[in-house]
Each structure stands twice: as structure tokens, then as C-alpha cells.
Amino acid sequence: MPSESTPLLVSLPSNSTTRKRSAMFWTLGCIYGATAVCFGAFGAHGLKKTISDPARIANFATAAHYQLIHSVALLVAAQNQNPISGVLFTTGMTMFSGSLYALVLDPARFRFLGPVTPLGGLCLIAGWAALAFK
Template identity: 65%
Template sequence: MAADSSHETTPLLPNAEQEDLTHNTDTMGSTLLWKTGAVFGATAVGLGAFGAHGLKKHISDPNKLANWSTAAQYQLVHSVALLVASNNPVAGALFTAGMTMFSGSIYALTLDTERFRFMGPVTPLGGLCLMAGWLALAFGKRGAGMRWPRF
């Protein structure tokens, strides 16, 4: 016996209005992650330049300057990773937390080791978040990070 389809109201193919509604709700989080990645990237360039030029006037320890450079490099690389992960909220959150904890704690410790000594344990936690972000990309929905958000 054939099913009566006269009461079906959902079309098989979505219309443009339905696609826009779905796309808008899907991209709200991805737009935030995209903008966060772009801001983190811009600040990484600025902080890297500050470390290469302005910080040398105040800090003479080459190890501290190298640490600052490492923090800026990791922040910049993971800013790009955050752009790629803009449609993977788990990876995006892990990259954001990881950059904040890893690079942020290194910046603080470089500027004033004694004052920010308590942040020492934060650095490896940030590194773990960065690694977990890469794993979230690897094992998340395939291709989820490759759709660029519409603004």
C-alpha cells in the first residue's frame, strides 16, 4: 500500500530562504572564530615586531628574547590554524585557549618573571590545548574547517 503524501509539508530540496537561515545560524560561531583568528594574527605580528625591536631596549637576556619570539611564532601559526578551524568549534576553542595560555603566559613571564611566576604551569596547559586543537581538526568532521564564513 502506498503512503499518502498529501500531508507532507517539507520539500525534498530546500529553498533559498531555508538555506540562508541554516547558513546564518551555522556561521555565527564560525564568524566569531574567524574574527578571533584574524585579531590574534594581527597582534602576533605586532608583538613579534615589538619583541624584535622595542623589547631589546628593555631586556638584554637572549633567552627571554628567544622565548618572546617563540610565543609570537606560535601565536601567528595558530592564528592561521584558527582561520582554517573556523567551522570546527571544538578545534577553534582549543586553539583560542591554547594561544591565550601558551603565548600569553610566555609574554607575561618574559616581561616580569617574578611577578608572573604563577603563570609558569599555564604554558604547558596552553601547549596541550594547541595539540588537542590539531587533533580535533584531524578527527573532527572531514572538511568542516574548509568552508569560509560569509560576512
């Protein structure tokens, strides 16, 4: 039975490759988290000067919100040395949030990314499952 002194995130023994991969996912999680805050601030303040459609602004906010939440999930995956969930979260954030950002900023130019958004969402869902069933 865990005690109050049991850490929430436990480091597991690993080899050098696993440690390097976990460090890479940790760094990516931090970068994605920082950029999510930047994109969220841009969506809340700067985007309203160029886009008047509230649905597009809401989509941008959704992209930033999902990116921020899954950045934290990526940090958990890195701490737990779970490379499958790390790849899925990274891919999912890039596809889901990245496609939404592009579609909001220039929908005509990036129309081809429309089908990418739900694929990114599926990667995010699979990342949670991989985290649960490691």
C-alpha cells in the first residue's frame, strides 16, 4: 500500500536508449507546453485583429487547449518511460492542433489538412490507452 511519502511519478530503471528517448519526450512536452501558452495568448489577443469569425477563433482555442493538456500527458509518458504513448501524444498534438491552427489561419490554403484533425485525435486517444495499459 502506498504511503504519503510514495512519489506520484516513479522513475523506472532503464537502459541508455530508453533514458535518452524519455529525455527527448520530456523536452518535447516542455516545448509543446510553452508553445501552447503562446498560441493560446495569440488566439485570445492577436487573432481577433485578423479573424472575425468566432467559430474559427474557438477552433484555435481548442487547438491550444488540447496541446497544453497533452503536453502534460507527454511529460507523464516521459517520466513513466512509455515510448508508445510518447510517440502517440507527440503525433496526435502535431496532427490535431497543428492542422487546426493551419485551418484557422488560412482555410483555403490548408483545406487538405481537414482529414488530418480526426486522425490526430485518434492518436491522442490511443496515447491515453497506451499510458493506461503499459
